[in-house]
Amino acid sequence: MLTELTDLIKGYLPEADFSILEKAYNFAKTAHAGQSRASGEDFFSHCVEVAKILASIKLDIPTLSAALLHDILEDTTVTEAELKKEFGDEIASMVEGVTKIGSYHFSDPEEAHAENWRKMLLAVTKDIRVILIKLADRIHNLKTIKYLPAEKQKDIASESLNLYAPFAQRLGIYKWKNEIEDLSFEVLEPEEYKILFEKISISKENNAQNIDLWKKLITEKLEGSGINFRLSARPKNLYGIYKKMQRQNKSFEEIQDVIGLRLITDSVANCYGLLGLINTYFSPIPGSFTDYVSLPKMNMYQSLHTSIIGPGNITAEIQIRTEEMHRRAEYGIAAHWRYKEKGEIQQTGSQVTEDVENKLNWLRQVLEWQQDLKDSKEFLATFKAECEFEQVFVFTPKGKVIKLPSGATPIDFAYAIHSDIGDHCFGAKVGNKIVPLNYELKSGEICEILVKKSVKPTEHWLEMAITANARSKIRKYLREEQK
Ligand code: MN
Numbered sequence: 001m002l003t004e005l006t007d008l009i010k011g012y013l014p015e016a017d018f019s020i021l022e023k024a025y026n027f028a029k030t031a032h033a034g035q036s037r038a039s040g041e042d043f044f045s046h047c048v049e050v051a052k053i054l055a056s057i058k059l060d061i062p063t064l065s066a067a068l069l070h071d072i073l074e075d076t077t078v079t080e081a082e083l084k085k086e087f088g089d090e091i092a093s094m095v096e097g098v099t100k101i102g103s104y105h106f107s108d109p110e111e112a113h114a115e116n117w118r119k120m121l122l123a124v125t126k127d128i129r130v131i132l133i134k135l136a137d138r139i140h141n142l143k144t145i146k147y148l149p150a151e152k153q154k155d156i157a158s159e160s161l162n163l164y165a166p167f168a169q170r171l172g173i174y175k176w177k178n179e180i181e182d183l184s185f186e187v188l189e190p191e192e193y194k195i196l197f198e199k200i201s202i203s204k205e206n207n208a209q210n211i212d213l214w215k216k217l218i219t220e221k222l223e224g225s226g227i228n229f230r231l232s233a234r235p236k237n238l239y240g241i242y243k244k245m246q247r248q249n250k251s252f253e254e255i256q257d258v259i260g261l262r263l264i265t266d267s268v269a270n271c272y273g274l275l276g277l278i279n280t281y282f283s284p285i286p287g288s289f290t291d292y293v294s295l296p297k298m299n300m301y302q303s304l305h306t307s308i309i310g311p312g313n314i315t316a317e318i319q320i321r322t323e324e325m326h327r328r329a330e331y332g333i334a335a336h337w338r339y340k341e342k343g344e345i346q347q348t349g350s351q352v353t354e355d356v357e358n359k360l361n362w363l364r365q366v367l368e369w370q371q372d373l374k375d376s377k378e379f380l381a382t383f384k385a386e387c388e389f390e391q392v393f394v395f396t397p398k399g400k401v402i403k404l405p406s407g408a409t410p411i412d413f414a415y416a417i418h419s420d421i422g423d424h425c426f427g428a429k430v431g432n433k434i435v436p437l438n439y440e441l442k443s444g445e446i447c448e449i450l451v452k453k454s455v456k457p458t459e460h461w462l463e464m465a466i467t468a469n470a471r472s473k474i475r476k477y478l479r480e481e482q483k
Pocket of ligand 1: 046070
């Protein structure tokens with residue numbers, strides 16, 4: 001089992017020193033000896049699987065060592081002091097962090113979830129790797145969930161689907177987000193999952209021919225261009241298809257013939273070059289183009305998206321991105337840096353400082369407002385809204401782009417610009433028309449906030465603002481006013 005893990009790591013860290021990892025492996029194996037999981041499996045195998053999941057997004061040796069040790073404080077007699085003595089501060093404090101998040105035992109599962117998420121977010125300030133271990137732990141628990149009582153399964157799966165998956169997405173780790181969604185979906189809607197699973201397997205076979213045809217057509221047209229690229233079919237996650245069917249109120253048959261393709265190239269200029277060629281040789285579907293390269297998503301996802309129609313009226317959705325963007329879309333926040341031995345952050349690649357800073361800033365912000373939200377339900381609802389992936393791009397009259405979660409209103413927009421503007425806004429103009437403060441902003445709109453010094457936030461505003469930023473500032477104002 002150890003060699004399976006080290007082989008995975010050698011794939012991306014060929015020069016790594018495995019001595020501390022081996023030590024952690026043997027130490028945890030001995031400490032957990034005799035314990036077993038609900039599945040009847042040896043308990044320690046869980047620790048190894050969690051480490052493997054982390055290796056799949058190429059994490060460093062200290063994180064993987066901490067993963068092997070992640071249940072040791074909770075489930076064995078080993079103490080924090082021992083851990084520190086054997087493995088040093090960096091690894092020991094990650095294990096402590098994971099343990100602290102731990103499992104709360106409230107009668108109300110919602111309250112338990114809220115408490116765990118508060119702890120989880122607090123852990124971020126110390127070391128974001130703690131959260132990555134917790135996410136990997138959840139993925140493996142979902143994989144082995146069928147041995148738990150039915151009610152517990154549903155509870156874990158719904159928390160995973162509603163909070164863990166959006167959170168993984170917000171950190172940009174799509175690989176994990178898809179995995180968490182599909183595993184939870186299977187538990188929550190077993191019938192739907194089974195039907196869809198079978199349909200997808202059949203359509204995969206049927207679509208294989210169309211995919212090959214498309215690949216051939218595109219390759220022929222692009223090959224002579226002198227632009228380097230690789231073309232691949234894009235796997236789709238089951239839950240994503242299920243949601244799309246529900247959202248568009250369409251049957252599987254109606255959406256299954258859409259083929260997903262991905263073009264990966266070496267530079268931003270070549271992304272646009274390939275897009276130009278695609279549009280020259282094929283018929284783009286009007287309105288299908290989205291430029292997430294110049295306007296990255298909130299989780300820093302970048303790609304050009306477009307849909308084209310080809311022979312036999314078959315639609316292909318195409319994503320165009322650079323290798324760097326691709327790596328980031330797969331591994332998210334974990335792709336940005338490697339920790340050096342001393343726990344110092346070593347950054348790799350270009351544009352990285354800004355990316356990591358953006359994500360960490362968001363997490364810091366989340367931490368700030370979470371202190372204001374005493375009510376568990378509200379805390380979870382706001383957190384969920386903040387993780388929301390669908391978003392709108394709204395412009396200020398001066399042309400600055402403000403990114404907001406979809407459903408955001410002029411109040412959210414005003415607070416996103418400045419808290420002073422938020423605190424005194426009494427209306428908004430969208431495209432020269434006055435709109436109410438609860439107006440739902442749409443992408444591409446230009447919004448002008450109308451302010452008056454005498455206007456002040458009221459309780460009612462909390463019903464119209466959806467972003468954590470706006471809500472926490474409104475609350476802060478109301479609190480200070482009360483004093
Ligand atoms: Mn565990």
